[in-house]
Amino acid sequence: MNNMTEEIKVIDILPRMLSADVAAIELFKEINKISDNDIILDFKGIDFMSISFAQEYSSQKKECTKNVTEKNLLKQDAELIKISKNIFDD
Numbered sequence: 001m002n003n004m005t006e007e008i009k010v011i012d013i014l015p016r017m018l019s020a021d022v023a024a025i026e027l028f029k030e031i032n033k034i035s036d037n038d039i040i041l042d043f044k045g046i047d048f049m050s051i052s053f054a055q056e057y058s059s060q061k062k063e064c065t066k067n068v069t070e071k072n073l074l075k076q077d078a079e080l081i082k083i084s085k086n087i088f089d090d
Contacts, residue, residue: 006036007039016045021052028063039066039068058085
């Protein structure tokens with residue numbers, strides 16, 4: 001059983017401007033390929049996150065079976081994700 005934590009630098013997978021919802025889908029495709037269950041996403045170097053990315057990110061994260069956490073999120077991006085998450089919490 002693999003109990004390791006994998007850290008992913010988002011900037012290595014996606015552009016600095018997270019403007020499209022498809023970017024979140026691509027990110028979670030990569031996450032789902034990883035065998036580890038604990039994933040840390042490092043958002044260092046990301047300059048912008050759109051509402052559509054944040055909404056899709058929250059949706060993908062909710063569907064994902066892995067434990068995904070974020071670090072180095074810009075304050076406004078953390079707020080966007082928090083607001084988007086609340087949309088899916090019925």
